[in-house]
Amino acid sequence: MPKSAGTGSVGIDLGLKTAATCSDAMHKFSTGLVERNAAIFVGNVQAGAMVKTRMAKSTLDAGWSMMKTMLEYKSHQAGIVFEEVNEAYTTQTCSRCGGIPASSPKGRTGLRMRRWTCCDCGAEHHRDVNAARNIAARGHARLAGGIPVL
DSSP states (O other), rough: OOOOOOOOOEEEEEOOOOOOOSSHHHHHHHHHHHHHEEEEEEEEOOOOTTTTTTTTHHHHHTTHHHHHHHHHHHHHHTOEEEEEEOOTTTTTTTTTTTTOOTTSOOOGGGGGGGEOOOOOOOOOEHHHHHHHHHHHHHHHHHHHTSOOOO
């Protein structure tokens, strides 16, 4: 794979419901991300721990490990940044104000909550998009030595 000409960056929240499962589709998706970006940040979700829960089938079907592996080797081949970052509380933390408001999704009951509004700053969020923004911000903070650059 040639060096990427991408200049953007992306945070990826690996989901249970919206992940590609066809190997060809995953190759195309991961190649496109590498071509368009200079940095890719992925949450460090532990599939092994998730398969011991009631979400085991969804976790195994999602193909998280395969997607992370493809992104990692393609990123290295293209000379772009690939980092796994701690994804703890990325769904609950407001990507605008940085707080963890009472209105954010929490625990197993919060898994059904797809959209929420931050009661601290009024920002409206889709849970997965919000998590991906927080993952990207954490990745940038690691690259910048603790100073978020988004």
